[in-house]
Amino acid sequence: MSSSSKPNLPVTNAVNGPPNADLVRERGAASFPVRDLTYLVYGGQERTEHLERIANMVASDPVFRKTDRFFLSRTEQYRRSLEKVRHYKELIAKHNLHSELDQQDLRQAIDEDLPIGLHVGMFIPTIVGQGTDEQQKKWLPLARAYKIIGTYAQTELGHGSFIRGLETVATYDKSTQEFVLNSPTLTATKWWPGALGKTSTHCVVFARLVISDRECGVHPFMVQLRSLENHEPLKGITVGDIGPKFAYETMDNGFLRFDHVRIPRDHMLMRFAQVAADGTYSTPPHSKVSYATMVFMRAYIIGTASSTLAKAVTIAVRYSCVRKQFPLRSGEPEQQILNYQNQQAALFPLLATAYAFHFTGNYIRQMYSDFVRGMRAQDFSVLPEMHATSAGLKSLTTWIASAGIETCRASCGGHGYSKLSGLPSLYANYIPACTYEGDNTVMCFQLARYLLKLYGKAQAKPGLRLPGNVSYLEKSTLLDERCDASTEELWLDPARQLHAYRNRALRLVANCANRLVAEMQKGKDEVLAVEAIKSDMVKVAKAHSYYVVLNNFVNAIEQLRASGTSTPILRVLKTLCDLFALHFIQADLGDFLEYGYLSSLHTEPLHAQIRRLLEAIRPDAVALVDAFNFTDHALGSALGVHNGRVYETLFEWAQQEPLNKTQVAPGYHEYIKPFLLAKM
Known part of the structure; x- marks a missing residue:
């Protein structure tokens, strides 16, 4: 065969065949109505169906195909992105998608970092937020029409x-x-x-x-x-x-x-x-008013942490149900790798976190909307809280999501290293979120300064009332309280979970404040004293942000309960919330043990309850990722395809590799053949 001939590779034609039997069985075992949870996540049936129409339109459009991206040069990828921008603009006109929300939905369905991202995400919002009425009249029509x-x-x-x-x-x-x-x-x-x-x-x-x-x-x-x-x-x-x-x-x-x-x-x-x-x-009117657009972007980033982590978990969970390795006993069938406890321990806390971040995203978007309304009325009173809260949550959510994507990739074994898994690209494209719109460590300093300032005020003025998420800073007596969750069942009490997170946050704030005073008593001015406690300040910001996330998850479930959400949905969300709460106590156990809040009396039932929660989530794992409702286009992963035909998809996508266009590799005759055929 000549070097220009195509290789004689088998054609599977099986990518669109019958779904994987294991995934079919997993879906049939769900304890809750998946569709109802999807409606809950996306804001109701009507909203969900609207998003699906747009997502399916994009997924079936050849211009928006994503599988070719793995095989294009950087210049070719940029050119393809411009083609998609033009087609995006054409679809807006063709389908009358002129509202900002419709266009946002379309961009999210396209699911690619297009060169118009900052145009719609920061350029236009800055004109809206910081331009005068006359400036908006001049530039907004041009910007929105892409002139x-x-x-x-x-x-x-x-x-x-x-x-x-x-x-x-x-x-x-x-x-x-x-x-x-x-x-x-x-x-x-x-x-x-x-x-x-x-x-x-x-x-x-x-x-x-x-x-x-x-x-x-x-x-x-x-x-x-x-x-x-x-x-x-x-x-x-x-x-x-x-x-x-x-x-x-x-x-x-x-x-x-x-x-x-x-x-x-x-x-x-x-x-x-x-x-x-x-x-x-x-x-x-306020020294930091020009930061409003950055706060908007932080709110957006916090919201996308959920969807990005959810994509990674969806890929890893589906693949873990299809992938089988090792029988438990000789002669038995190989096990789905999701049946192994270590795989569950890696993936299920991330699944819980994706849902936790969803409710935190709802919270921060509402907080930002309230801030914008106040700003338009020249009321900037909530800016310090909004700035500090968004800074801390932006840091925590992006750090956890970034690490979580890598955990999902590693959980997929060798195939996770393939770009065709979608996970390397998802990770590489997401991790800049830890830096842009505010380096995460610097963002932690900003939140910690805010908390230390409020703590100082509360100490100086007993009885001072602080906003909801920081009201625990008023309660110095909380430092004397200890955990009483001495059984597995008690660890499922949301009040006890929140008490643990509040106690940890207050303890770290108080210790940080005490260290600041101690450094100044050594003769340092405030600037140098703050510099000496910055490692502690990062821990303070993380602890507070964990508390905010958990508090929002707990509150969301209570609001859903009050609104009549079905018992099966409430039960599975409560299980996820419990796992989120207990997992991150376990992950930072030193914080809770160091000052005696916990002892071995509490940690043994804590660990046991986490194991029980993993077992409880296992039958619903596929249903829980299915509820995120991602199309195969959105995932862009051979390992995460909805029908579970992982190996068929992986093999077919590999055929697009340019090296496979010929049997004899480019460069063989120049570099390999001479020494292969050289005389000994």
């Missing part, structure tokens, strides 16, 4: 989380009523914004405002980057792609430099801070 494509440029080569350290300068020129944008140093180069490299025509740029040599802080400016005629960069603008990344091959993350670029005065977004024609500067 301009925008991005959001805050991060620089030299600075990310430390926003006050940004070096890009916008100097006001009173003589022309213009701002002059300049990148005075190499480290002032904007670096990382998605769609900046090649796609965007416009950008919201965050820069230090300077008026008559006076620094006025960091503010957002609307800047046109490229010609709308030929897409060439405008004068004074240097822009391009930052090069290869760990993932995100479809996204043109870019760099941007300004060489004294002039923009009109009304291109500064002035809803809260204004610069008059004569250079008079009016300060914003």
Whole structure:
């Protein structure tokens, strides 16, 4: 056979054959109506069916196919993403999907990091949140009609989380009523914004405002980057792609430099801070109001932690029911690997966490909506709480989801290492969430500062009333209380679970506050004293955020119970909530043992109850991941296909590998054949 001939590989034609018998049996054993749980997750039957129509439309559209992505170069993937953007725009018109919610649903169904992500996720929300009415009338119609494509440029080569350290300068020129944008140093180069490299025509740029040599802080400016005629960069603008990344091959993350670029005065977004024609500067009502868009993105990230982790768990659980390894006894059939306790212990807490994060996502979205309503009325009283809470939850959820995806990949054994499993790409594309919109460790510091401040106020003023999620900081007597869950059954009491999480959080806050005082008594000023306790501050933020997640899960179940949700649904959600609560106590057992809150009297029944919960979830595991209702397109995984034909799908997808187009590999004649045929 010539090297140009295709290999003689078997054609399975079996990907769409009958479903795997084990998965069929698993689905038939569910203790609850799966469809009802799906309706609960997605907001009701009507909403679910609407999402399904869009998801099925995308899944059946060849333009949106995903299986080719494994075999494309980076440039080809970017070009394919542009094709999908164009088709996305065509579908909006064809199917009358003009509402923001419909378009969001369509993008989620496409399930790819398209170069319009920041356009809709940050560029437009920044105009809405920080532009005046006149600025919104000018730019929103253009942005929503995709007559301009925008991005959001805050991060620089030299600075990310430390926003006050940004070096890009916008100097006001009173003589022309213009701002002059300049990148005075190499480290002032904007670096990382998605769609900046090649796609965007416009950008919201965050820069230090300077008026008559006076620094006025960091503010957002609307800047046109490229010609709308030929897409060439405008004068004074240097822009391009930052090069290869760990993932995100479809996204043109870019760099941007300004060489004294002039923009009109009304291109500064002035809803809260204004610069008059004569250079008079009016300060914003709150020092952190310009962070509103970042808070919006954090709320979005917290919400997506659930769906991303749910995808990984869906793949791993389905595969673990199809995959069989080792008989328990000689001569017996091999076992589904999900029957092994270690596999359950790896996957079921993540399944519970995906549901916990779902309810936390609902909570943070409602909190953000309340914040926006207040902001429009010039009420910024909830901003400190919103900023701190979203910072802590963003950190916790993305850390757990990232680690969870990797756990799911490892749980799939060798096949999990294949890109065709979908898990390596899911992991690589998700882990930047631990860094963008606020580095997680820095976010923990922000929440911890907030908690320490409130704790100090509560100590100084007994009887002070604090908001719900931090009200435990008022209760110093909680530190003297100990766990009384001495039986397995008592560990299933939500009040006892929450008591443990509150006690741990308060104990860590109190210890952190005491350490801060001790460091200052050594002669350190407050800045150096805080620096000495930052490891403790991360633990404080995590502990509080765990409590918020559990509290929301417990409250959600109680609200569902009050609204008449069926007993089977309530039972399975309660089991998941119990596993979430007990698993993360077990995972951080040292925190609870160190100060005597728990003893061996409590830990033995704790471990035993966790084992019981794993057993209780096992018959419902497939049904619980099915309730997330992901299409095969959304999962993009040979291992997670709904029909369970894992091996057939894996084999067929492998045939698309370009190396398989010929029997003789490229380079064989030049490099391998000479030494194979060389004389000994």
